[in-house]
Amino acid sequence: xxETFTTTEDVxxxxxxxAARPLPFLFVVLHCDNPTLGGARYDLSGVDEITIGRGxxxxxxxxxxxxxxxxxxxxxxxxxxxxHARLVRTYxxxxxxxxxxxxxxxxxxxxxxxxxxxxxxxxxxGSVVLRYRAALPAPPDAAEDLDSALRPPEAFGFSTLLPxxxxxxxxxxxxxxxxxxxxxxxETGTGKEVxxxxxxxxxxxxxxxxxVNCGGLPxxxxxxxxxxxxxxxxxxxxxxxxxYIRSAEGGTLFLDExxxxxxxxxxxxxxxxxxxxxxxxxxxxxxxxDVRVLAATHKSLDALCLRGEFRDDLxxxxxxxxxxxxxxxxxxxxxxxxxxxxxxRTNIPGVMDARLSVATGRRLLSYAWHHNIRxxxxxxxxxxxxxxxxxxxxxxLPEGVVKAPAKLRPTSEAPSSQGDLRERLxxxxxxxxxxxxxxxRVMGKSxxxxxxxxxxxxxxxxxxxx
Ligand SMILES: Nc1ncnc2c1ncn2[C@@H]1O[C@H](COP(=O)(O)OP(=O)(O)OP(=O)(O)O)[C@@H](O)[C@H]1O
Numbered sequence: 001x002x003e004t005f006t007t008t009e010d011v012x013x014x015x016x017x018x019a020a021r022p023l024p025f026l027f028v029v030l031h032c033d034n035p036t037l038g039g040a041r042y043d044l045s046g047v048d049e050i051t052i053g054r055g056x057x058x059x060x061x062x063x064x065x066x067x068x069x070x071x072x073x074x075x076x077x078x079x080x081x082x083x084h085a086r087l088v089r090t091y092x093x094x095x096x097x098x099x100x101x102x103x104x105x106x107x108x109x110x111x112x113x114x115x116x117x118x119x120x121x122x123x124x125x126g127s128v129v130l131r132y133r134a135a136l137p138a139p140p141d142a143a144e145d146l147d148s149a150l151r152p153p154e155a156f157g158f159s160t161l162l163p164x165x166x167x168x169x170x171x172x173x174x175x176x177x178x179x180x181x182x183x184x185x186x187e188t189g190t191g192k193e194v195x196x197x198x199x200x201x202x203x204x205x206x207x208x209x210x211x212v213n214c215g216g217l218p219x220x221x222x223x224x225x226x227x228x229x230x231x232x233x234x235x236x237x238x239x240x241x242x243x244y245i246r247s248a249e250g251g252t253l254f255l256d257e258x259x260x261x262x263x264x265x266x267x268x269x270x271x272x273x274x275x276x277x278x279x280x281x282x283x284x285x286x287x288x289x290d291v292r293v294l295a296a297t298h299k300s301l302d303a304l305c306l307r308g309e310f311r312d313d314l315x316x317x318x319x320x321x322x323x324x325x326x327x328x329x330x331x332x333x334x335x336x337x338x339x340x341x342x343x344x345r346t347n348i349p350g351v352m353d354a355r356l357s358v359a360t361g362r363r364l365l366s367y368a369w370h371h372n373i374r375x376x377x378x379x380x381x382x383x384x385x386x387x388x389x390x391x392x393x394x395x396x397l398p399e400g401v402v403k404a405p406a407k408l409r410p411t412s413e414a415p416s417s418q419g420d421l422r423e424r425l426x427x428x429x430x431x432x433x434x435x436x437x438x439x440x441r442v443m444g445k446s447x448x449x450x451x452x453x454x455x456x457x458x459x460x461x462x463x464x465x466x
Contacts, residue, residue: 207251233282
């Protein structure tokens with residue numbers, strides 16, 4: 001037996017990632033009349049004007065005209081006019097203007113002819129929903145534009161439009177190939193099991209992936225289930241059993257719901273990880289094992305440790321590298337892309353032709369998705385199954401989703417005046433390339449005042465100087 005249990009020293013989650021800086025983005029979140037189109041994102045750094053109109057495919061081009069940078073966005077939808085809307089940036093603020101389009105523009109669900117656009121605002125161009133984000137962290141190597149319809153297949157078989165999430169997955173894909181125990185954290189339904197399968201596939205380890213539901217391990221049988229037993233070890237042990245750990249030899253042991261592992265069982269697991277060998281119940285000879293350990297939980301193991309319900313020495317062993325999956329409500333920009341993926345992977349008849357009414361799209365984007373991607377998947381399965389003439393209306397969705405606000409909520413409606421201030425400062429600093437005097441003039445404040453705010457809000461001038 002060559003390798004052993006693969007736990008090493010901690011690799012902090014952020015240490016392997018290139019430093020991120022906040023960038024402004026426009027997202028195409030959802031095509032209600034063709035959800036299989038997924039979404040796209042466009043970096044707005046240095047962009048002064050955005051024109052939006054109908055095209056045969058979704059495409060964006062960037063043009064420099066008389067010193068101004070324009071992003072021309074084409075959206076394939078009969079609800080979008082040839083020249084539908086224009087966004088112009090003045091003094092760091094975006095102003096949306098409807099160009100007499102047939103179906104109009106809405107901001108956060110309200111029809112508008114002209115409107116200022118703030119961080120988190122949803123912009124409806126006909127039945128296509130876009131979202132503006134003023135300052136999302138993006139690593140320096142994040143692509144300027146990303147279109148889910150054109151993206152290459154990614155490491156874990158799915159994608160994200162959010163640069164920070166993509167960077168995290170990229171790092172995880174690199175870690176997957178290393179002999180490091182990995183802990184996956186995230187609320188229920190965020191995709192931890194999907195990622196565990198992906199990590200095992202990327203690891204190149206020849207052995208199997210063996211998943212153990214730790215919540216379902218009875219304390220009395222935990223040793224025999226993990227370490228196996230020899231024939232006759234106890235009543236009912238009619239033959240030798242290898243147990244989960246030896247079954248994963250050469251492969252990956254996935255300890256799912258590890259936060260539910262009873263305390264006595266935690267000691268047993270820790271011992272196995274430390275000693276890197278197992279002795280089957282009723283046996284005498286230890287067997288060395290070569291197993292890579294993955295663990296996942298929706299619980300906060302730090303909080304459990306503080307309450308004495310989880311061993312911190314076990315946590316340290318499991319979390320050689322730690323990856324946190326964000327809840328779906330914190331990556332709403334990905335909802336259209338996920339819907340497209342889910343439509344493509346399901347075999348519900350007619351799903352590829354299904355459309356969402358705009359009212360349905362608004363609910364899908366404003367619901368809090370407490371059970372995350374699993375709940376989105378269930379809602380869509382029900383919606384598409386009940387849809388008449390291929391259009392999913394709110395009444396076809398589960399009760400909780402139907403009750404979601406019919407109006408889209410911008411992030412700026414969150415009670416965060418500091419967030420608003422930060423957003424405004426960041427966009428003005430971008431607009432004026434870090435010129436504090438210019439920012440102070442626009443905001444009607446002194447330079448010292450602006451510097452004080454920047455210090456308080458953790459804004460670094462160097463990030464904005466050209
Ligand atoms: N990126 C994705 N794209 C499409 N479907 C996904 C994605 N991630 C997860 N899913 C789907 O969402 C559902 C929940 O995923 P998964 O079981 O991996 O979540 P989990 O975090 O392990 O949940 P739990 O904590 O409840 O075990 C599954 O049906 C899975 O196929």
